Amino acid sequence: MRPVKRTVLVTGASSGIGRAIARRLLIQGHGVIGISRDCRRFSRPHPAFSCVELDLAKLPDIPTVAKQIQQDFPELDAVVFAAGYGQFGGLEQFSYQQIEALMTVNFTAQAYLTRALLPKLKQKSHANLVYIGSEAALKGSRNGSIYCASKFALRGFSQALRDECGKSPVRVSLVNPGMVDTAFFETLAFAPGKQSGQALLAGDVADAVVYILQAGNHCAIDEINLSPPNKVIEFKK
Numbered sequence: 001m002r003p004v005k006r007t008v009l010v011t012g013a014s015s016g017i018g019r020a021i022a023r024r025l026l027i028q029g030h031g032v033i034g035i036s037r038d039c040r041r042f043s044r045p046h047p048a049f050s051c052v053e054l055d056l057a058k059l060p061d062i063p064t065v066a067k068q069i070q071q072d073f074p075e076l077d078a079v080v081f082a083a084g085y086g087q088f089g090g091l092e093q094f095s096y097q098q099i100e101a102l103m104t105v106n107f108t109a110q111a112y113l114t115r116a117l118l119p120k121l122k123q124k125s126h127a128n129l130v131y132i133g134s135e136a137a138l139k140g141s142r143n144g145s146i147y148c149a150s151k152f153a154l155r156g157f158s159q160a161l162r163d164e165c166g167k168s169p170v171r172v173s174l175v176n177p178g179m180v181d182t183a184f185f186e187t188l189a190f191a192p193g194k195q196s197g198q199a200l201l202a203g204d205v206a207d208a209v210v211y212i213l214q215a216g217n218h219c220a221i222d223e224i225n226l227s228p229p230n231k232v233i234e235f236k237k
């Protein structure tokens with residue numbers, strides 16, 4: 001990381017990938033604002049960490065909370081969008097409400113939050129928007145119709161936004177991990193294999209995000225794809 005101190009808003013900071021990113025940034029001396037639906041999930045206070053409660057499923061709340069964040073933390077100059085969840089199965093197994101909910105949290109909420117924060121970020125000398133996509137943003141796969149759609153949407157959004165922001169100081173990046181060993185799989189019928197090399201670690205994704213944030217403003221890091229070298233999916237009984 002460059003010696004410049006950044007102030008980074010991290011969604012999904014309470015668990016898995018977002019948590020690893022928040023911890024890594026704090027260790028490096030940066031300020032972190034973490035978003036969670038429940039700030040009690042952050043049990044150990046850190047002087048450079050602040051929590052903001054927000055349920056990303058509640059779209060109308062997003063502009064108001066975003067405005068408050070930029071009032072409370074005018075130094076905010078980067079956002080990492082790591083909140084999201086997985087739901088898999090044949091399309092006919094989804095209720096209409098489940099389709100809407102997955103698209104809302106995994107895609108539409110990211111667009112709302114970006115829309116709300118962008119005008120002030122454009123006034124910075126250097127700002128980053130980093131989205132956590134997925135290998136599901138690159139290729140459709142069985143039982144992933146809605147999840148893949150949400151991540152394809154995020155990828156198209158970030159590509160178009162990168163172009164839109166190219167003449168401003170805002171750099172837009174997407175990180176697409178394969179399976180990462182996190183709580184993401186707790187509610188799913190499958191999980192990555194437990195042996196070394198069968199899943200990424202959340203810290204691997206944090207490494208990629210730190211690499212993006214430390215790059216000079218003259219350099220746009222478009223996308224980083226990461227995969228476990230030996231992808232193994234285990235189905236739970």
Ligand SMILES: NC(=O)c1ccc[n+]([C@@H]2O[C@H](COP(=O)([O-])OP(=O)(O)OC[C@H]3O[C@@H](n4cnc5c(N)ncnc54)[C@H](OP(=O)(O)O)[C@@H]3O)[C@@H](O)[C@H]2O)c1
Nearest residue numbers: 012014015016017036037056083084134179180182183184
């Ligand atoms: N694990 C993988 O294999 C993998 C691979 C590729 C991409 N990804 C993507 O990486 C991101 C993070 O996944 P993870 O593996 O870190 O999962 P995780 O450990 O389950 O963490 C999910 C995070 O998302 C937040 N979140 C979920 N719903 C939310 C809502 N309605 N409002 C606000 N926050 C919400 C949770 O915060 P609270 O519960 O505290 O609100 C939590 O911090 C997701 O977008 C996922 O699609 C994961």
